[in-house]
Amino acid sequence: MNDSLCLGICMIDWDEGICVGCGRTADEIDGVPVPPPAGLAPETPPLPANVAAQVGEGSE
Numbered sequence: 001m002n003d004s005l006c007l008g009i010c011m012i013d014w015d016e017g018i019c020v021g022c023g024r025t026a027d028e029i030d031g032v033p034v035p036p037p038a039g040l041a042p043e044t045p046p047l048p049a050n051v052a053a054q055v056g057e058g059s060e
Contacts, residue, residue, distance in 0.1 A: 009021030010029075017025055047055070 005022045005024060006029075007021040009019075011020040012018070012026055013020055019026075019029060022029075046052070
């Protein structure tokens with residue numbers, strides 16, 4: 001099973017900013033990270049121990 005959203009019809013409608021084939025934006029197709037909707041930000045991973053020892057853990 002192929003989980004790709006690509007339909008093999010790559011044609012960007014630059015007026016709408018989306019691909020005619022799959023409906024993704026050019027940034028989504030190119031793999032540029034898209035920020036999650038408000039309130040759904042991913043957790044920030046902890047710093048490696050050696051880095052945390054030098055700069056501190058943060059403001060928590």
